[in-house]
Each structure stands twice: as C-alpha cells, then as structure tokens.
Amino acid sequence: MTDATANGKPEMLTTADGKPLKAALIRAQARARRRAFLLVLPLLAFILITFVMPIGQMLHQSVYNPGFVMHEDIGSGKRTPIMTNLKVWFDENPAGTEPDEAAFAALHEDMLLLRELRAPGQVGTRVNYERGGSRSMFTKAARRAERMDPPYKEAFLDVDEEWADPELWRVMRDASSAYTFNFYLAALDRSKNADGEIVSVDENRQIYIKLFTRTLFLSVLITFLTFLLGYPIAHLLATLPLRYSNLLMIFVLLPFWTSLLVRTTSWMVLLQSQGVVNDALVGMGILGDDNRLQMMYNQIGTVVAMTHILLPFMVLPLYSVMRPINPSYVRAARSLGATSWTAFRRIYFPQTVPGIGAGALLVFILAVGYYITPALVGGADGQLISNLIAFHMQNSLNWSLAAALAALLLAGILILYWLYDRLIGIDNLKLG
C-alpha cells in the first residue's frame, strides 16, 4: 500500500487476489446490504400478505361493486353476468337519453334472468345504495316480469310509475359498470343528479361530512386535554429523582398495560347515571337525586374515556424530552432576574416543544381512528367515523361505502403518519 505511487504513476489498489480494491469493496457492501435485506424479507413478505394486500383489497372494494353486473351463486359459486341487455342499450345510447321501448324491452329480458337466478334483491340493493326506495321496485317488477306483455314501457310503468324517473336510469347506467367513484361521492355527501352532475345531497341527509368534522373536532379536543393533563405530570416525573419518578411512572404505565375494554368498562361504571361519580355527588349533597348528570352515551363519555386512555401516549414522549433538559438553564434565567413564570415560558417551555409535537401528533392519529370506546360509551352523538364504517360493514351491509369511508380515513391517517415520520422519526417511538 505504501508504495502504491512509488514509481511515479498511480497504481490501482488491489486486494490480495489481485482484484481492484474499489470493485471488491463495492461487492462486499452490496453483499452486506443483501444480507441485511434478507433478514427483513420474511417479515416484509408477511406484512405484505396480511396487511398491505387486505388494505389494497379494501381500496379496490371502494371503487368496485359488481352488484349490478355479476351474480354469484352462494352454493355453487357459479358466476353469471346479469343485466347484459340493458348494458348493451346503455352503450348504444349516450347518457341522458330518454329510456325508450328498446330500453324497457332489454330491462324486461334482464328481469327474466334475475327471476330465474333469484337475484332481483341483489340488483335492487345495488341501485338502492344511490337511490333510496329502489329495491322494492326491482323485486316487484321481477315478480311480474313473466306476465308482462309488450309494450314493456307501459307494463313497467303499470307496476310502478317511478320506472320513468330519469335519476333511476342515471343510477342504473352508473351501476352497469362495476367500477365507479360514486361511493366516494356518497362518502362526501355528494351525489349525481339525473344529468350526471355532481351535487350536494339534501341538507337533512348529509351525515358524513358532519361526522368527519365531529371526529376531527373531538380528536383535537382530546389531544388538547391530554396535553393539559399530561404536561404537568410529565414535568413532575422528569424533575423528581429517578427513585420516585420510577415509582410514579407506574401510574402512567399501568393504564397503558391494562386492557382497553377494562378501561372502557371502568368508565362506564364511573359515569353511569347510577354509577360511582353520580352517587358520590348525590351523597355529598351537590346533586339532587332526581337530576343526576348524564355523562355517558353522549360526547362527554367519549371525550372523558378517550382522554384517559390516550393520556399515556402524551406523557411518555413528553417525559422522554423533558428528562434530559438541563435544570441549570432555568436556574441561570432566574439568577439573571427572570420571574419563575418568565423562566418557564422563555427557557423551559421552548425546549419541550418537540415532545409536545410528538405526543400531540401520536394522540391525534390514534384518536381519529378510535372505534371501541366511542362504540361502547358514545351513545348516538359520541360516535366517530370508525363507528360508521363498522355500521356499514355489519348492519347496512353497504360494503363499498364502508370501504370508501375507510379509504378517506386512511388517507388522512397516512398524511399524519408521514408528517410524524418527517418531524419526529418513527425510530423515536418508545414504549414505556
């Protein structure tokens, strides 16, 4: 090595077996990278299958609903295309065309097949998602389809006047292709009118925007409350000697380790109108027995229980930022004549801002997607967006709308998560 340039011109550095050192080094580094990557690979594959693919499938479901184009027999799994004749008519005639006899004839043909497959309900449900009251029209028309005679337009209108409604035909046209963005429109309280223009739905049917706003508002409120409660105790924990603070830390970590359902149950026990808090207030004579506070099955229940549950997520990041702050800075400020308030405001507080950011962002991210606690203690007006997703999954069975709502929520969460990673870094996430 030392006489690499001994004879005047630079010689290439080589390894013992004569390969250029640079190439050997690059190869060794690539091998090390590959080895590190191979260690992560099994987990990466696992997460791809059990996490990323399901979410991808959910996103697919939010733009894909084959209810109007494909029937799948539950027993045999046999798939039959349906509403094909109407599809042909839609393809031949541009949007907004008045449905003529040919259209109704196609519809009649399709109804016969539906009757045979026992699928009018499925098709009606799909149309019903976008136009209420349509399901019964389909079941009724399919029942009568065999007895119908041309002209079919009159025959259908005989069954129900509504068959002439241009909005119905707009919905059927949209539904006749399985891919649609209409569920996203619905999730944003928008729909298309008969001409295919995007308009807001009636004021009294707007629920989703209101729910998104409420979710954001309650999450901000909960984040603020956790900050208000978390800051003092994090400060106390950070300034006490480690012997005491480790002991007091149990008060923060025990809730963290306790089952979520247990904590929610406890709040139900405390907040019920016949519960511990009300009984104590009545017992102390603060409240009359007949005007007990209604603290559960409303927003108060959701806010109180969620503040308690998310408080550790605020305290832990705050604590880890506050612990290493050197107390001599505050002392120096005091010795230079600052009051204790000024010293806190100008010297101590600015140093804790990163902890506040980390804690607040984490609490907010977790609060926005909360499901269990609002479902149990929220009542009607303490529900968050997650609860509505669950409602559409389990009760109304409008899976595509549930998926669209979930996709919107996911988009918001991912933006916040990205922000968290940029500002704080995921590596700094600590547990206890």
Add this chain to the structure above:
Amino acid sequence: MALPKHASTLERIWHYAYLVICALIFLFLIAPILVVIPLSFNVEPYFTFTEKMLKLDPTGYSMRWYDLLLTFGMLEPEAPRDTSWWADAWANANWINAAKNSIIVGFFSTILATSLGTVAALGLSRPEMPYRRAIMAMLISPMIVPIIIVATGLFFFYSSIGMQNWGIPYLGIILAHATLGIPFVIITVTATLVGFDHSLTRASASLGADPVTTFRRVQMPLILPGVISGALFAFVTSFDEVVVVLFVGGLDEQTIPRQMWNGIREQISPAILSVATILVIISILLLTTVELLRRRSERLRGVSPR
C-alpha cells in the same frame, strides 16, 4: 423539585397547588382502573358502592360474580363440586373456553410476531440496510392504521381467498394478531439494539464462530430482554384485541375480549367487573415483568439510570 429557601409566598402557594394538581391527575389515571376491583366483590348486581360496602361490612361483599364466571354455560352448575363438576366447568363454561381460545390465539400470534420481528429488527438495525426508513415506516404502520380499517380489509381479503373453507381454526385471527403485534416487537428489539457494539460480532467471528453461533451466543443474550418485552407486548395486543375477532372470527371463536364486548353491549353485569379485575391483575404482573426486564437490559448494556 424541592423548593429553594428564598422562594416567595406566591411561589410556595403555586408549588403546593401544582403538587395537588399532579396528584389529582395521577388519581384520574389510576382510579378508574382500581375502582373495578372492590366493585367486583359486590353482593348486589349494582355498579356502585352499596352502604354495606362503604361500612366494610363483610356481608356486603361476595365472590358470587367470580363463581358466575366459572358456572356460566355449564351443563350442571348446581351439582356438588367434585371432579366431574370441575371437568364440566373446564369443558363447557363460556369464560373458560374464551380464555382457552384467547391463550391459543395469543400464543401462536406472539410466536409468529416475535420470531419474524426479531430477525427483521436485526436486519433493520444494521447500518447498511437499504431503504431503511421506508421499510421501517411500513412495518410500524399496523400500529398507526385504525383497527377498523385493518379489520375491514381483512374481512374482504379473507373472504376473497376463501380462508373460512381451509378448515384451520383461528388461522385468520392468528395472522391478523401477529401483524398487529409486530410493530411492538420491532420497536422494543431495535431499542435494545441501539448502541449495540458491532465489534462484538466481529470479535466472535474472528474467534471462529459462524453467524448462527454468533447470534445465539453473543447477540441473543444481549437483546433477549427486548425480545421478551416485545413478545409480552404482542401477547397483550392479541389478548386485548376485539375488532378483528368480531369481523373475521368464526362464531365459535369466542375470545375473552369478544365475550366482554358482548357482555358490555347486551347487559353489563358485575361478572364483567370480575373479569376486568382478573385482567388488571394480569396487567400488573406483566408491567412488573417488563420493568424488571428493562432494568436488566440497561444493566447488561451498561446504561445505568442516572
């Protein structure tokens, strides 16, 4: 935190007020968890302290709700309590079956999450790991993404691949719970690997150890506390998870949280509180274990508390 001698009266007042505020916040944190413990021994089916309980009258307390946990769902709960009664409880009591299911699911998902997570954390903590940040973000995301979204996605995914027809019990829940537990394993294990002295592995290699031996004899003992806390976190996550079970679990796959969920939604009885008490005791034990492990890990790595 001690107050200096020259503190003004106002500062003294504020100092004590601050301590009182902190005490109240700590009370807010811990009281809801502890309140269920005495109430679970209530003799009446109420959720509040009866007068007898407040007077510490022994007749105000009973074990009837714990007894109900055992007998609920049994074929012959009134039979004399001999071996066949216990066999009946073991086979038929709803809560015992739920506990068995919870433990089976928790055990397998923990094994899966811990083994995959530990190996991946070893790779992630190597300086030469490519795309480290993006991959880390993806592996942690199951903790951040709302559980309802995960459950919805899994519901669609499992039904589209027809997993319910494979005939492997609990498979869907175990895979899902492992996914949810992985972030905790990654976080705790990478935390123990921070500041890991890589010259130790080189020293081991120079003494003739192959990579597996190096891992087993040098790395593993050092990261073991982190691995165990990660595993405990993963187990607790699974043991407490209800939404995925509700969405993708079969009707017979009752776990403790699911049973609690149903109990709370339908009619909340003090039997729920006795389950809650048992779970609180379990969480106290787990917290103690994790705390001891953390101290051990700090000692091993020579990071002593200030």
